[in-house]
Amino acid sequence: MTVRVGLTGGIASGKSTVSAILAERGAVVIDADLLAREVVARGTPGLAAVVEEFGPEVLTSDGELDRAAVGALVFADPDARRRLEAIIHPLVHRRSAEQEAAAPEDAVVVHDIPLLAEVGRVGSFDAVVVVDAPAELQVQRMVEDRGWTREEAESRIAAQATREQRLAIATHVVDNTGSLDDLRRQVEAIYDELAGQA
Structure with missing residues (x-):
């Protein structure tokens, strides 16, 4: 039996590291962020829908989605964010369902979803793993590791x-x-427990 796991955590909480450890242990990891990039790649219907909704200024000169421009637009405007999510989320959901269907029957399938708490899909998982770190540590990591300003980091957390x-x-x-x-000890113990349910 497949065990369906939702994995989430705030920005700079270490979720990507946890995801990598789970994959090393044998989990099938389905990365929502990666899928969100794939569904709006150049030439996709997803990108065409985003351009139709927001205009050609969301494209780079070579026809790719301008992530910085879109990010600035949707982080400042909750309505714009909802409109973008209405395009992207169904496409990501469909791709993740396809990937899960291709997983072995007794797999631990981990859906790496940064905004799991926000999208209301918690009930569709057998377990939810939350990577936790205090906000101050998240800010410190974004400033030190990503070169962001404190204001950028705090607004992303907010x-x-x-x-x-x-x-x-x-x-x-x-x-x-x-x-x-x-971190590795905690994640391996959780994986072993989940694998025991598969």
């Missing part, structure tokens, strides 16, 4: 679900305030 909202949906919490070894 645009996501709160830490409390994410923790409220968790069946498993990964505390990412320690070392990589600490």
Whole structure:
């Protein structure tokens, strides 16, 4: 039996590292961010729909989606964000369903969904793993690792679900305030438990 797992965490919480550890252990990881890029790649119906909704100024000179321009547009305007999500989310959902259907029958299938707490799909998973880190640590990581300003980091955190909202949906919490070894131990224990249910 396939075990369906939702994986989420705030920006710079360490979710990508957790996702990589789960994949190393044998989980089939379906990355919603990666799919969100694929469904609006140049030449796709998804990109055409975004251009139709927001205009050609969301394209780069070579016809790709201008992520920075779109990001600036939707982070400042909740209505624009909803309109963008209405295009992208169904396309991502369809692709993730196709990938899950291709997984082995007894797999642990991990859906890596940054905005899981926001999109209301928690009930469709057997377990929800939340990677947790305090906001101050998230800000520090974005400033140090990504070169963002403190204001950019704080506004990105503010645009996501709160830490409390994410923790409220968790069946498993990964505390990412320690070392990589600490993180790996927690994730491997959770994987072993989930694999035992498959």
